[in-house]
Amino acid sequence: MARLGADFYVDLLADLEKSGQEIDFYQRSGVFLLKKDESKLEELYELALQRREESPLIGQLDVLNQASADELFPGLQGFDRLLYASGGARVDGHLLVTRLLEASQVKLVKEKVSLTPLASGYQIGEDLFDQVILATGAWLGDILELLGYEVDVRPQKGQLRDYQLSEDLASYPVVMPEGEWDLIPFAGGKLSLGATHENDMGFDLTVDETLLQQMEDAALPHYPALAGAKSSGERVGIRAYTSDFSPFFGEVPGL
Ligand SMILES: Cc1cc2nc3c(=O)[nH]c(=O)nc-3n(C[C@H](O)[C@H](O)[C@H](O)COP(=O)(O)OP(=O)(O)OC[C@H]3O[C@@H](n4cnc5c(N)ncnc54)[C@H](O)[C@@H]3O)c2cc1C
CATH class of the missing domain: 3.30.9.10 (D-Amino Acid Oxidase, subunit A, domain 2)
Structure with a gap:
């Protein structure tokens, strides 16, 4: 799931660029993984090599000493060695949401709502809908428990x-x-x-x-x-x- 999630960004970025959207929320600047027990780094490196066959996005893999790590992240200390993967990316979540909303061109209503199932479809406020996607995160229970569901989300x-x-x-x-x-x-x-x-x-x-x-x-x-x-x-x-x-x-x- 993590692999497919990372891969999905490649398609998402291409789609957004095609629609003229900025993709400033995503930068592939690599990742450093540190282990308290550094003897485990070899094992992690071997695992990453195997995973890379399916996930080329992982990029270049290296176990770096402190001097080499310092070239990429000056001033980082407190380790002898770490694992570097050049394909690691960071996302600014707030900017991601902003760009997705701009690209979607939907009408956005910011309001706390509840859901009423009808014989056919659903009512939210005064509006009727055929289908509803609940993307309410940790608040899923607030919506569904009112309708008699037990929800294992906290x-x-x-x-x-x-x-x-x-x-x-x-x-x-x-x-x-x-x-x-x-x-x-x-x-x-x-x-x-x-x-x-x-x-x-x-x-x-x-x-x-x-x-x-x-x-x-x-x-x-x-x-x-x-x-x-x-x-x-x-x-x-x-x-x-x-x-x-x-x-x-x-x-x-x-x-
Ligand atoms: C401090 C912190 C750090 C994190 N770091 C990372 C990270 O490094 N990497 C990573 O991948 N993830 C990270 N996460 C997790 C990530 O933020 C969540 O996985 C992601 O935001 C989930 O998105 P979502 O759209 O499913 O839910 P949310 O972002 O929770 O959105 C749900 C939305 O539904 C709205 N809503 C709920 N009920 C109603 C209602 N009845 N009516 C109207 N609106 C409603 C809420 O107001 C909210 O805006 C972090 C989270 C936190 C808090």
């Missing part, structure tokens, strides 16, 4: 912090250490550090400085430049998760 709180650095990070790879947090560099010197995975906070969207600080403390040995960077804000969101953490899609039984 909210997971995620917090990240953005930093502003003086150098342009456009070409820097994404850094994925083992554990919760990643370092995601963007053009113009923005660097995102995140994110937390909080399973017991419901739909709470408040910023928890303690957790953000813990994440920063864990990241600092790998990227000491963070200490001198200006924090440019926090972002908090809600992901959907299920009992086995797997995503799902399909028709609602009986609807």
Whole structure:
């Protein structure tokens, strides 16, 4: 599923470009994978080589020492070796949604709604529809439980912090250490550090400085430049998760 998801971006970008849309939300700047136990890197490298047969998008693969990694991400520390895949890409999610909405040319109504099934079709507000796609993320239960369904979808709180650095990070790879947090560099010197995975906070969207600080403390040995960077804000969101953490899609039984 991850492979097909990554491959899908290639088609999506081509389609958007054809319709004259900007594709500035996506950059293939590579990825660094770090392991606490670096002896596992060879195993990971071999696995990636096998996967690349099916997923050429993975690109160039190398186990890099610190000096070579420093050429791609100056100032990164706290490891002897890491795995580099040149095909790793980063996506600015907000910009992606903006570009998709621009391209779709649909009428957008921003309003909390509920769904009423009719003998034929559905009613939302005053409007009638033959078919409805529910893409309501963690809020799927809000809609379906009212209709008598049990829904195995729960909210997971995620917090990240953005930093502003003086150098342009456009070409820097994404850094994925083992554990919760990643370092995601963007053009113009923005660097995102995140994110937390909080399973017991419901739909709470408040910023928890303690957790953000813990994440920063864990990241600092790998990227000491963070200490001198200006924090440019926090972002908090809600992901959907299920009992086995797997995503799902399909028709609602009986609807
Ligand atoms: C901090 C954080 C970091 C993340 N990092 C990554 C990452 O690095 N990579 C990655 O792939 N994913 C990441 N994710 C997950 C990613 O954001 C989600 O998987 C993605 O946004 C899900 O998209 P979606 O459209 O299914 O749901 P959502 O983006 O949750 O959208 C659902 C929408 O439905 C609306 N809605 C719900 N109920 C109603 C209603 N009754 N009426 C009207 N509107 C309604 C909601 O307001 C919301 O806008 C992260 C999430 C968080 C919170």
